[in-house]
Amino acid sequence: MARPERKLVAVLAADVAGYSRLMEADEAGTLFHLKALRAEVIDPKVAQFNGRLVGTAGDSLLIEFPSAVDALQFAVETQERITARNTDIPEVRRMAFRMGVNAGEVIVDDTTIYGDCVNVAARLEKVSEPGGVVIGRSVYDQVKGKVPYTLVDLGEHTMKNIAGPVRAYRVQTEERDESEPSALIASGEDLPLPYKPSVAVLPFTNMSVDPEQDYFSDGIAEDLITELSRSQSMFVIARNSSFAFKGQSVNITEVGRKLGVRYVVEGSVRKAAARVRITAQLIEAATGNHVWAERYDRDIEDLFAVQDEVTERIAWALVGKVGAAEIVRTRQTHTSLSAYDAFLRGIDATSRITEKDTIAGVEFLKLAIGLEPDSARAHAWLADAYAALSAFRADEEMKASAMQSALRAIELGDASGLAEAVVAALHGWKGDFEAAASHAQRALAMGPTNPVVLVWVGYICLWSGQLTKAREMGERLRRLSPLEQRDVHELLAFTYYLLGEYEASLDSFRRWDNNHYDRGFANLAACLGQLGRAEEARSAWGRCLERKPGFTLADYKHGSPYRRQEDVEHWLDGLRKAGITD
Known part of the structure; x- marks a missing residue:
């Protein structure tokens, strides 16, 4: 029996993030896009760096290179080319690869290769973010000092069917500004506790293998914030300030001080196939004592029931039966997991507040409505997204679409106040401030602590000349979201200016993160x-x-x-x- 041929190579494994979703949305278009990327970007780069394609299966690629440096250069340059091509494509149709690179001995069999080296490359690829590159220790040792990239240590990872832990490194081609959220938190002043039971829900940690699932774990936390905010008996910090702690090493006591709350909720989500695991815990910020904690292992179809139970338990712990009853009475039901997934993606995209991301958010929300036509909150958020686009583009057609979606949300019973606030803003834009005031009043009655409602109502007050009331809305927003830097300070900058308080206006302009x-x-x-x-x-x-x-x-x-x-x-x-x- 002939001895198998062995050789030392660098192996790159790649696949398309969210490929199943892309195929479900547009099978023919996705296949065409993948073939175009192969022909125009990937294959020429493989040839440039002396690589050899040794495996393809659907959206996955396996490529060997004669050196680790060649493999890494291929990965970085290919990702940069793909990212550049994606800029002109709506986010819902973008194709992003994850890439993992390992080096070692492989067995050669005709046109392909086998061995632990290949298996580890495939596992490293799963660690990568979409558009990113992750390498193993063997590659790190060979390329360190030879490439102009930062190699960020991700620690050791236990990998399926691999004997020992594998140390992984993220390839960072430019310096990330990871200090900004920490600086923002550190610079925030300590706030007094409100008279109501007060709580902040931190972004839940994504424990899934796929980093792309961040939108899902973020959505779970955001839903908790939305539901808890329905209770008039609680003071709940808005999403933008809670999420300032995302990716940070969290000190619960500091969270309590900076946000001015007595309690903090934190948790994690692990979504795998048809199962979901959600952990949640309610902590007293000053002492670090756990008031309540629970873990749920359920079928994915039970997700909404788990959300309801977590929300109700937190409300019970903070304010008892009254607070829980308020939430239960106004809770909206869900029937479609696919619609909920598209809804969360839409909110995730629109929260980035750029024209391109808002367009992507509109497409996701329209997809959610296509799957669940009677979802009041999907129509409400679509109205908000259309209204935001009309501001970017000064587009009357977008305003008409916003009005249509908002009125449909109201017809379906939107209880958040968002749809009423959008209708109010649209009337304000037209100069019909009598109608705007009527809808704004209803919006505030339904969503007195909804930050999006307060923003729209604040602008209606500003445009109509009610400057003192506009300032009041801005200050309420600042307390609900003390670490938020966009909506709060945009409104306050404009209001202070018209009040003649130019130094205060300039201070808010400086705090406002305006790039667009x-x-x-x-x-x-x-x-x-x-x-x-x-x-x-x-x-x-x-x-x-x-x-x-x-x-x-x-x-x-x-x-x-x-x-x-x-x-x-x-x-x-x-x-x-x-x-x-x-």
């Missing part, structure tokens, strides 16, 4: 103009023009939603003081 809103940069320029900082004002105006070339003061005046002409002139006065004219 053209009129926001114009308003910053006006604020700087009022403060006599003309050079900085012209720089801000330049950033406005980068996003909207040819924008003029006449355009600013024409597109303004303000009811009072004096408020429009106030903004224009700041721009003129900065030396900005048509």
Whole structure:
């Protein structure tokens, strides 16, 4: 019997993240896209780095290289090319590969290869994020100091059918700003406890093998926040501030101090095939004592029942029967797991607040409604997404779509106040502030602690000239979401300006994480103009023009939603003081 041929190689394993979802949505289009990537990106790169394709199965690839450096360079450059191609594709149709690279001895059999080296590469690929590259220790030892990348130690991983633990490293091609959330948390002031029982729900840890499932574990936590917020007996911190702790090494006592809450909920989600494991625990922040903890191992079909039970147990622990009854009475039911999955993806996309992500969010929410047409909250969130798009694009058709979706949500019994708030904002945009006030009042009655409701109502107050009330909405938002840097400070920056408090306005402008809103940069320029900082004002105006070339003061005046002409002139006065004219 002939001895098997063995050789030392570097092995790369890759597959498409979320391939089944892509195929289910558009089988022919997905296959075409995959073939195009193979022909135009992957195969030429394989040839460039002297690789050999030794295995394909559906969306997976197995490639051998003569050196670890070649394998790593192939992986990084290929991922960069694929990412660049994805920029012009809606998020719901993007194709992202996960890649794992290992090095060692393999057995050669005709056109393919076998051995532990291959198996470890496949397991490392599962550790990778979509669009990322993870390498094993054997590759790390060979490439360290030879490639211009940061190799982030992910620790040891126990892998199925592999004898010992495998140390993995994430390949980072540029420095990530991972200190910003920590800095934001550290800079936050300690807040007093409200008079109501108060709680913050931290993002649940994704314990699934697939990092792409983050949206699912985030969605579980967000649903808990939404349901608990229905109780008038509790003070519940908004999502954006709770989620500032995502990926952080959490000190529960610090969370309690920075968010001003007595209790903290944390947990984890592991989703695998038809099973789901959810752990949740309620902790007293000051002492670290566990008030309540539970683990649920259920079929995925029981997910909604588990969510209901966790929410009810937390409400019971905090405020007893009254709080739990309020939640049970207003809870909406779900019938479709596929619809819920699409809904969570839609919320995840729209929460990133860019035009491209919001477009992707619209597609996911439309998919959710296609699967569950009578979902009031999916229609409400779709209305919110359309309204946001209309702000990005100044598109009347989008506003009409937003109104249609919001009215349908109201018809279906949306209890969150979001749909009413969107209708109010749309009337405000048209200048019908009487109708806007009526819908805003109903929105606040249903969602007095819903941050999205408070944002829309705050802007209606701002546009209609009710500046003191707009400031009140902004301050309520700031307490509900003390670490949030976008909606809160955008509203406050505009409100303080019109109140003539320019230093306070500038402080909020600096805190507001604005990278996309053209009129926001114009308003910053006006604020700087009022403060006599003309050079900085012209720089801000330049950033406005980068996003909207040819924008003029006449355009600013024409597109303004303000009811009072004096408020429009106030903004224009700041721009003129900065030396900005048509």
